[in-house]
Amino acid sequence: MTTNLSECINVVLKGTRNLPVAAIVWATHERLQQLFMRRGRETHAQLQGGQIHSQRLLTAIDKNRENLLMLRVTHCDHRASVFSVEEMEPVDGWSQTSYRICLSERTCDCGLFQSLHYPCRHTLAACAAASIEWGHFVDPVYTMASVFKVYDREFPSILDEKM
Template sequence: MRVTHYDRQASVFVVEELEPFEGWEGGSFHVWLSDGTCDCGLFQSLHYLCRHTLAGCATASIEWVSYVHLVYKQEAVFKVYEMEFSPIPDESLWVELNRTMLRPNPVMRRKVTRRPVSTRF
């Protein structure tokens, strides 16, 4: 992977894939840092930097941490656990579940190779 074009004022990269990688065909991808988008679609859908964005930031010596969404930062994770969870004190207040319980049949279990499980010792 290499960066072929870079516009510092517009923060736009053109990153070229040299080899296919995990289903990605070779080609070029445009990365717009100011908009938080990439042609691959991962940057805008996950709000986390894709490999093309990281390659562009590394080439231009840009600190990539500022482009990570706030949800992925450590402070956001810690805020989830700030509030205490109070348990329900009395079991009579618990909601009763009226669902059918499904249990798998171990006889029908098969291996990944689609062969039945051997019962021989």
């Protein structure tokens, strides 16, 4: 995480070496303002195009769907929204082969459903077996409307260089 943060800062500060502090602040502000304006336009276009969820979420869901054929829903209780999903082949790094999913509590034994706040592959398998739309289990933060709110705010300009 520290490396990622350092890389992000290096990208923003690229080309500002040996400049006075005021010039570095000004350059950083200008680059962030341009980024916010560009991302705001992109997000607005996606929102106007009818896209409901962010592209990153859709990419993650597609990745989780890749191996759904290797999962088998072995037990389900539709009333309680509890499912048991069994891995047909072991997955690298996971020793567990059976997972309990509770849709009403938005939990899965793998822990990804709770931590990421969108359906993991086991939850997607349970939803597919019960013909339940997975979109209901996605946290609202992944909607395009929420993403647009981040970039909708005005990016204020620096009033006075002395300040």
